[in-house]
Amino acid sequence: MQGAQRNSLKLLQWMMAASLALPIALFVFTSTISYTSTRNIADREIERTLDVAHEHALKVFETIDRSLAEINEVVRGLPDDVIRSREPALHRRLKRLADSLPQLKSAWIFDANGKALVNSLASPPQDLSFADRDYFYAHVDQSIGTFIGASLTPRPPYQGARFFGVSRRRETDDGSFVGVIQASVLPEYFESFYARIGSDPGSFFAMGRTDGVLLAHFPQADSDLRLDPTGPVGREIAAHPQRGLMTIAWPSDGIERRIGYRRVAEYPIYVSAGLETSAIRGRWFATMGQHLVFGVPATALLFVLLAFAFRRTQHLQAEAAARREAEEALKHSQRLEALGQLTGGVAHDFNNLLTVIRASVDLLNRPQLTEERRQRYITAIADAVARAARLTSQLLAFARRQTLKPEVFDVAERMQRLHDMLATLLGPAIEIAMQLPAEPCLVNADASQFETALINMATNARDAMHGKGRIVFKVEAAITVPDTLAQGSSNASSNVSGSVSSGVSSNHGFVGITVSDTGIGIPAARLERIFEPFFTTKQVGHGTGLGLSQVFGFARQSGGEVTVTSEVGQGSTFSLFLPRVPPDLLPQRQAPNTAPAVAGSGMSVLLVEDNIELANFAADGLTELGFSITLIDNATDALAELVMDAERFDVVFSDVVMPGMTGLDLARAIRDRGIGVPVVLTSGYSEALSQEGAAGFELVQKPYSVEELSRILHKAARLRRVRGGAAE
Incomplete structure (x- = not known):
């Protein structure tokens, strides 16, 4: 601290010298420019x-x-x-x-x-x-x-x-x-x-x-x-x-x-x-x-002011030091509180899921287990893994770090398809009304994350009405995101957004998706915290507090915004705004892929994975399906193997996050060297992918199933053969 104080005083001394030297140098420079x-x-x-x-x-x-x-x-x-x-x-x-x-x-x-x-x-x-x-x-x-x-x-x-x-x-x-x-x-x-x-x-x-x-x-x-x-x-x-x-x-x-x-x-x-x-x-x-x-008068005045500031700074050093110490203590306390809340929420939810998995594994190890009970325990494990994957996805969505798979789709059509699922989710005591436009409202976003965000907003509305009331889903085109100014009233009506929305813009406007309920409303004191991770007013075990965080993270990462208007006793309205795209970007409809696992039939796969347990799992599963697996634990050796003899392999399956050369670096090196082996990447989270995307390579999100992996590997190899035949 004393060193910092001495440095600040020395800086003022330098500024005093500069207040004379700089105007002189500036005058010389200006004189030259002026003469010219x-x-x-x-x-x-x-x-x-x-x-x-x-x-x-x-x-x-x-x-x-x-x-x-x-x-x-x-x-x-x-x-x-x-x-x-x-x-x-x-x-x-x-x-x-x-x-x-x-x-x-x-x-x-x-x-x-x-x-x-x-x-x-x-x-x-x-x-x-x-x-x-x-x-x-x-x-x-x-x-x-x-x-x-x-x-x-x-x-x-x-x-x-x-x-x-x-x-x-x-x-x-x-x-x-x-x-x-x-x-x-x-x-x-x-x-x-x-x-x-x-x-x-x-x-x-x-x-x-x-x-x-x-x-x-x-x-x-x-x-x-x-x-x-x-x-x-x-x-x-x-x-x-x-x-x-x-x-x-x-x-x-x-x-x-x-x-x-x-x-x-x-x-x-x-x-x-x-x-x-x-x-x-x-x-x-x-x-x-x-x-x-x-x-000359301005320079003299500046020098006098700096001299006064130099003397004044000497008297304020002690007060400034005390203020900095107090601020650091406050920041440290805030960081500890946020970290405790985050780790506590994650630990609570993951411990619940791990308990289900551990209990199911223990029960599966018991002798003379009936087939019905064995299947029930396996299903419980699968459901726990799916819930854990959703929890991780919500965390990454809030942090805006998950790798999205954007696609162009009609919001109104997608919501119409979700009507029955929403009715089942919300229950018979809740009336659902949908106000959908006749013209297409297209967005370019991750459809799965959009559905998750919609379900989270609907679930939040259901809980606010205690399972009984009316929810209105509305889709409409918007030129801009409306300013979110507080609406003062006797009933504490308030309006807040995930961030300052006035800076959000889109060339083609926005598509606004609003979810309005007739619930109890949100007090103004809580509006500032509703998008925080793990913030919830529900009882322990009835909610993770990540639903609205996922909505906020998805909106921001998709280039949009989320706002909320609420009045105590009159309900709440959540509005999700996504950038709109022109109708000519809508792709042709394709039938959903519901095919089962595809047999490998001797297809040669170069598997690059530094986690030995995960590598063995993938290798065993693919081997049982008839794939020929070559396992390498780092990208550098994998690239050397491809350079030496690329014809041995039909496809490369690589993890993204690895020490040294990453899987994305490996894929780019293969493409840059003209090696004609297709690359399929996998990752649960990668900062490079969240910022740059998959760079045109096929991506499998962790956790994945062997069935899903076999289909994607077979598809990549088939595309290679089709392109090779066309080239011939």
Whole structure:
């Protein structure tokens, strides 16, 4: 106890240390997750902003390209003299175009020598040559489609903001060069747009050509800035030419940024958008600062509370120790009481049965015993064994440890077949009424255990009425098990179930079997104990107290529930709920097997049983019926015998519970190794069978008769021969 107290104090000390270490570790972990999340959010923002910038640039260049195409169509095939003669009208048209597009500074039509034939700025145009401009000489030697030039300064006498040219080649029908159509585009138009959409701190935008020449930049930078194609930005774009996302120090100012870029359709132009990494970190710092505002006081408060708990625990150690000792003493007393009640009840009933058997054996040993008396004593022994088997089955049913043999059957039909037996059991002074539904109410349960449960409920009702009254048996479909809430009244009406029934459910609902009597009822104080084993209000020798325990155990192991409603002086109603199954699962009727013992006719049986008395009994009985028996006392040697020569045996009959390898393990090993000898198992109780079932193997319940065993062994061997013949 002192060690436990020291351990609890040490645990509190560790908790105090953990109250500091764990929040710190959690803060570090959360910081990492938060930074990743903040960066991902920033990347999504960059992608969304880049979508807007890309869409804007694409529309601008498509509009300019379309406008140049329209101008080219107007002057296509016209000699320069004709164009000069129409210069005033063409000037007005170009001016309207430039005025309608805010991104345009001016529009021009040049001849083959680089002189302006028409422009939107002045009429007539100045006699200047622009043959040295990139937007002109790029078209002289070949047709390259739309050309986008570098940023330029207006040539005097023209003035104004810097621009870059977007131009197209003028040519004759035979492809000869006759001039250029050009539009001067304002970079500041793009930069003002970027300023509007880039309101977040640290926002960044750029637009440039594929050769690294920058056309627009926000924040504004050196207008002659050119990115090195072999530099970090150039290498990243070369690796992913269509689009990408990178973290890089921008060459113009050295500021590290998270930048996304995208090519504008077929144009030799990239647009990019980004955020400074310092701005992203600033968002992260702000988020973590909010966590710290709440986290630091909470951590400090937790540490203070643990320190207080540590001091308080030191004062409560003595009181806690005394309480634990009292609880242990109470639990020990309860265990002893339950054990005494269980062993006393079992000993009483089994001693009665053993007395009958012992007396019958003694009488059978007397000389000159008549055949009638000998048969009577043998019958008494058989009846005592049957009652002992039922007692064991009831015990296992309450413990939910017996191996059930579920089958699909109609509850109403089964109860109708039991009517005559119930009438005989209950006596002529009790009126029986059955309320059965017209539609089938199918369940998948052990039919024998169901009949036992029904008889136990009927017997309980008969005893409650002192052998005279009325019992109503009712079967009906139920969607769920009803809530078992206490019904308070002046007559102490009560309702209780074997467990909390609200948690029981079934896909197809339930079949409810109710047994209502007109007996004396059950006092509320006793309702909590009626399902306990060996609890009975009957006189000694008139009941074992296991009837309702069997009902409870059978219901729970079958996936159902049992409830009881009772009112003193008004009778009781017991309701057994079993999971319902659909009608298509009902098997075809088969005639009951009432055949006598089957002769062995030399059939070879490998008998595996570690109990020598039981093994000799089975071997002697089967030998008398003509079976050839090979007896082995453990599963390991039996498996070795089968591996060596399996053809010697027609069937294997094995006990389940044995030291080492169990009979179920042996059966599985035979099946896994492909040994074609059928296996029949036997057991009175096996925890493995109660949990997993017989795994598809034939099972004989102990105690068994030689007649029953001979039929099952013969059936297993016959099925083997039938399957072997079908395979051939």
